[in-house]
Amino acid sequence: MKSSTVTIPNAVIHRLPRYYRYLRDIMDEGVERISSIDLSKRMGVTASQVRQDLNHFGDFGQQGYGYNVAYLREEIAKILGLSESHPVIIFGAGHLGTAIANHSNFPRRGFEILTLFDNDPKVIGTTINGMLVRDENELESFLAENKVEIAILALPKAVTQSVADRLISLGVRYFLNFAPVDLRYDDPSIIVESVHISDSMMTLSYRIAKSQEEKKG
Amino acid sequence: MKSSTVTIPNAVIHRLPRYYRYLRDIMDEGVERISSIDLSKRMGVTASQVRQDLNHFGDFGQQGYGYNVAYLREEIAKILGLSESHPVIIFGAGHLGTAIANHSNFPRRGFEILTLFDNDPKVIGTTINGMLVRDENELESFLAENKVEIAILALPKAVTQSVADRLISLGVRYFLNFAPVDLRYDDPSIIVESVHISDSMMTLSYRIAKSQEEKKG
DNA sequence: TAGATTGTTAATCGATTAACAATC
C-alpha cells in the first residue's frame, strides 16, 4: 500500500464501498480476474476512473492480466478498515435502531454492536437480535466498563445534539447519525458520518419535478 | 425562477435539502433575513458558494439586505417540488419500512404514503401509523386502482431488483432504494435515489482507520 | 446618500478523462 500521508479525494473515498459491493457480486459469479474496462462497464464509470481510484492506494493490478477479484476486494476491505473490530452502541431503540441492530452484515464488517440504549420503559430490558436494550441512565456506568468506539444515533432530531454532546463528554468520538441535523463539535478528532434519509427523499422529489417539467417542454 | 433548461450541477442539487434544513432552524430562531455570509458561517461553507448555488435558480436576494429567510425557504421548497403531492407506497414492512412509515415529516413535504406491502403473513393486515400492510400479491390490483408515483424499497438485497422490475412493469417510475444494490433499468425516465446505510458505515470506518493511523505517525 | 450585500465574471482549484509508455 502507498504512503497514506497523501490526502485521498473525498469522492474516491465515497466510491470505495461501491467497489467493495461490486467486487462481491463479481466474486459470487465465480469471476477470478477482471480488467478495469470490464469493471468500469459494470459500474457505469470510466476505466480511467477505476484505475485512478485504485492507484491512490496501491498497485493492485497487473499489466496484461487485470485485477484479481478476491485479492482486490480484500485490499479494499483493509483500506476501509473492515478487518478491524469496532465496538458499537446504538442510541435509540425505535424502528430505525431496531432495523440497524438486525443488520446482518455489520458484525461481518467489524462492527460489533454491544447494546442499545433508550428511554422508553416499554423497550428497556427487552432484547433485539440478542442484544439488551438498556436504560439510557445506565450509559455512564456502561461506558465506564466497556470500550465503545462508535455510537449510532437513531434518535429524534430534537434530542440528537444533546445525546451526542453527552457521548462526546464520555469519550465517544465516532458517530453514525440518522437525524436530519448536522452535529456540532469542537474536537477535531471527532468523526461524524450522517445518513440523511429525508435529504435523499427531497433530492428524489427535485429530480421528479425536473423530469416532469421537461416533459411539458 | 430562471429558465430550467440549464442543467444544475449535481453537487448543488444535493446541497438544496441542507439549505432547506438550515433555513428552517434559522426561521425557528425568529430571524427574518440573513446574508450569504451569515448563512455560510452557520453551514460551514463559503458565502460565494451560497450565492452561486442560489443563483442557479433565481435572484432570491436583495443587495444591501440579504435574503428573506421565509421567502427563500419557500422558494427552495418549490424548487425541490415539495409543494407537489406524491403518492407513495412502501415495499417491505420490516423495521426499516415501519420506521419510514412513521416518519412524521413525509406528509408535510408532499409524500403521501398510501400503504405498505409485505409477504409476511404475520404483518399482512396489521396497520402501521394508520396505514394498512397489504399482501404483496395485491400489488397489481392496488396499482390498477390507485395512482402511485414513488415506491420506497425497504427490502433485503436479494429481492430488491426483482421487486423493482415488477413495479417498473406496472408503471412505477420513481424509487427510493434502501438495499445495498444499484438498481438496473432501461427506461431513462426512471429515477432512483438510493440510501446506502452500509456504505456510510464503511466510509466512517475508513475515516476512523485513517485518523488512527495518523495518530501513530 | 452611504453602506451593505447581492449577482456575476474571472481566477483557481480539484476531479475526471484521455492517452500512452511500461510491463506482465
Next chain:
DNA sequence: TAGATTGTTAATCGATTAACAATC
C-alpha cells in the same frame, strides 16, 4: 514474443472561490 492491460502523465472538464461592479 505479441497482446493485453496496467500505472501514470497530460489534457480537459467542472466546481469552488475570489473579486468587484451593480444596486437596493
